[in-house]
Amino acid sequence: MKIKDKSIEFFLEELASKAATPGGGSVAAMMGAQSAALISMVCRLTIGKDDYANVETDMKDLLKKSVELHKKLTAMIQADVDVFNRIMACYRLPKLTNQEKEQRSVKIQQVLKEATMVPLDCVHACVEAIKLARVAANKGSLTVVSDAGVAVISAYAGIKSSALNVYINTNSIKDQVFVKEKLLELDALLEGISVETDEIYQIVKEKL
């Protein structure tokens, strides 16, 4: 059974349990998915309103993007669990002979690279959510502007949370070219995102 099909209560109980998954990576993706969903809500409650006829095209375009992002981030809730389970499976591989040790190590390193990409993709998606949240805050209906504010806050939380999972995985990767490349990519995504989040939050606060 996929996480998305589980109840909220059960998901929270599983998070809280001794089970290794789901964990922080799924929470990060969930925060991103909630962000995208709230942006869609802002769009849907703006489109068709006479007072917002002048932004109708922008809102329809925004909705298309937020729906896409919602889908992508929902899939990432599961992706984090799946890649974690693949890592665990690698650690359980036999390591009696030198050949087995070598094969196991190669496999672990390979899956750790995949495991780095999962939270890094989540950072990309949440950065996109922040951009969409800015449009929602600027152009969406005033009656739901606070939801655009929650959207930017939860996307930012998704970014900061996913960054931790990028750091953990890169710390165990031997290929320093890969590590350097991915950490530079992450740094570029993080650059200025805190200021941008604060700016959008202020836009919302002043409109309340």
Next chain:
Amino acid sequence: MKIKDKSIEFFLEELASKAATPGGGSVAAMMGAQSAALISMVCRLTIGKDDYANVETDMKDLLKKSVELHKKLTAMIQADVDVFNRIMACYRLPKLTNQEKEQRSVKIQQVLKEATMVPLDCVHACVEAIKLARVAANKGSLTVVSDAGVAVISAYAGIKSSALNVYINTNSIKDQVFVKEKLLELDALLEGISVETDEIYQIVKEKL
């Protein structure tokens, strides 16, 4: 059907829909609940480990508190929807006669005060989660320290999101003594919380 019993996918779809609830208030409580749940996970994966025998009592105490908080914040996911529906019901009250207008207005003001307390209680609970996350980050097993990091980030997101809902409601309340009191209470809770969050995040990052 309560939100906690709905699937993750359905909850996200409802968020994204035109329906007024659930919205940002439920997302804020959900982020808080995820924070508390992750703290419980850190405790459960630390308790019983030989290397952490010296913090066993602290972890058991922390677990008791995080489980309590998890329960409280899960209930708040629903509380936001319930109070919003009560406000909507008040706005639908008849307002043909002066007496009806007066009664309707009194009722709206009363429920707006309740609606202010829901996100304010969520801020209180998320501030508590940040304190618990600090203990988890400092004393929990290194293997799950990143989850303590995600816990602090999601609790902070719960605070910032709930604050917006406090502002919206107080903006419509006429009783300025109540408004001033609640905004002062909120300010006191927000004071230093951003710095505290950053500190705990740094503790985690350095332990990865």
